Amino acid sequence: MQYVIVGLGGQGILFSSKVLGQIALSRGERVLGSEVHGMAQRGGSVISHFKIGSYHSPLVRAGEADLLLAFEQGEGFRNLHFLRDGGMLVVNVHQKEALENERLRSYLDSRRIGVRAIEGYEILKKEMGGRFLFLNVLILGALSATVEGGVSYDEVKQAVAELSPERFRTENLKVLALGHEALQG
């Protein structure tokens, strides 16, 4: 299973690969991933690679990812080439009309790429008083509601509980449930 996780520096992308790693390790599987630190991390486009299974290299080759997890829609669209045909994009959208773009639709259809979109900012504004730092956990909730994501809600819940700092644990679990519910059904 190969994941590519994209977004903007400061959105908490590293936490999601930690959660995926924790899950894989508890299943007894090998994990390998690649992260971005330093100047490249400051507010600009960032990309994390994450592989579960028997691999040598931490990088996912374009056209090989099973799942693209995007914290920001523009970053998600820009990195669609990482997905394999038939792969899945789980994306946080703030201007969802972009998903109706005809050219984009025809590209996605031609490659049989599925899309699950969550309006993360709207949810956090409504439910969490606009504390957008919870976006990373919300998206993990959305991922756990997607069969193609390869991780169950219970697994994610346990890993988030283990990895959350004490003072954020309760709220993180609440937000995780929000993300899961938003994409369920």
Next chain:
Amino acid sequence: MLSKRQILLGNEAIARGIVESGCAVATAYPGTPSSEILPAVAAYADELGTKTAVEWGINEKVAFEVAVAASFAGQRACAVMKQVGMNVAADGIMSVAQFDMAGGFLLVVADDPGPHSSQTEQDTRFFSMFAKLPCFDPSSAEEAKRMVFDAFDLSERHRIIAVLRPSVRVDHCRQDVELGDVLDVPNRAEFKKDPKRWVCLPAHVRLSHPRLNAKIDAIAEEFESAFDSYNYEVPASSKPKLAVIAGGVSFSIVMDILKAMGRTDVAVLKIGTPFPLPVRKVEDFIARHDNVLMLEETYPVMEMQLPDRTKIKGRWNGFVPRAGELLPEIIEGLLCRALGEERPSRSDEALKAALQELKVTPKPPALCPGCPHRASYFAIHKALPAAIHPSDIGCYTLGINQKMVDSVICMGASVSQGSGFFLAHHVDGKEQPVVSAIGDSTFFHMGVPGLINAVYNRHAFVLAILDNRLTAMTGGQSHPGIGEKLRKGDEGVAVDIVSLIKGCGVRHVEVIPAYDVTAGAQAVRKAWQFARENRTPSVVVFRHPCMLLRPRQDRISVTVDREKCVGCRYCITNFNCPGLVFDDEAGKARIDERFCVSCGVCRFVCPHGAIVAVGGEEA
């Protein structure tokens, strides 16, 4: 005996190896992609209860010299830095390379092919060759950890510095790694006085240089046969059409691609000890194949050590690009080209067209919302719009987005460039305002000598020290201005930056809260006036904690008054905050609440007074 697997960052795996190896003194200066190693050394030393001294050095040269003297005294020691940090430490490294070391010494230098967060993509394996030091090149986090043990051992047996060169993809990979216990090494501090051994007089070098050559020859022999877990062949299971020689993460990428492609007709030779190259082993592999591709990052270091390169497709003859990171997509293309086969087509033209229509472009790095540097740069711009702005290495290089960075070279060079720009105009009889910008950690690192030089030689310019109370770009490490140390229970002493500036002979210093752009602009004007009237450098310290520290500060929610906004984009061009964007449809600025942290500084930016506090200005 503790034995378990844990998911570690490559840098944490290296750190774990350093502590388990019984290293007594570990030093570093932070720099991406190496920064996470030393804090992890401290954490593991705390966890495993070792006595290891763990310290940030003021710069890489100092860090190296501190650690290396511990080795002279018989202890295992290591210094950690990024590739350009090795340039700073080079003076010491070149001398000590020739010494007959006592305790094992590991030099960890992280490379950044790409580069992602560096000013060069130089190759530490090449530097090792220059210094005649053995170099290990790991292909994974797990291998990097194993190499730490072997590097210490090799260093101690041959009494030579051993270099470990992880590249960014190893440093920042995350992998499950086996944890072990601390080795019981017999090393104790016991310095044996011996001037022939520890003093680099020319007379001694005449003996030590030939001795170094003999050591490298002996190590080359060992690398031929005794390091088969790092240097090994993965044979093709059918008649090979291609042979690949690869080191570092390029090897890992090749292995994954061959597996995904289901190829059984490509033989691979992995090399984990690129200098000195096990030449016979490589030549034997080449002799058995007709079509040979060589993959290494970033210089043709292994290739250059081969007397006969005629068969090789590599970086030397340009078959492999002579610059840049060897990403999986690039390696895939090279493998296909070397095999003389069509690359499976993957046309993304339709996607490109969609992205263009949706106006999606990559987002370059930017200063964080609320970053004090943005406010400081704006104040400097307000004060002296015609000034030249040399800048330095750190987050504040990103002031380039505000058009406030005119030149950057390397750590500390903003100060010396201030001198050069002054002199260039001075000899023509011209007075040119110059405001150099440097961070607090970078000032301590290498800015101080330039400032003393400017005082001594009487160079008129303003030095803006952007004091955000930590080393920010690399993730928030401490430095002498803060005084905090890494290991639990260790207490440092803070060096007062203003006293230091005055001690350099600077006569005009002012400290300003960075968010107060009016006071900042006034201070810069005053400082420039003093500098030019007295022909001397003057300093303004802009102080406000970095946003990474999540400082407690007033939250001032702001909004753009649509009536007052004339759509001039002044705020976008000169302030450039992710929380303040231009709405093309409305032709006006607006706050992007996804990113705004309510620092309130932009209220002082709009020349039309259109950016205001929500609910009016507070009393």
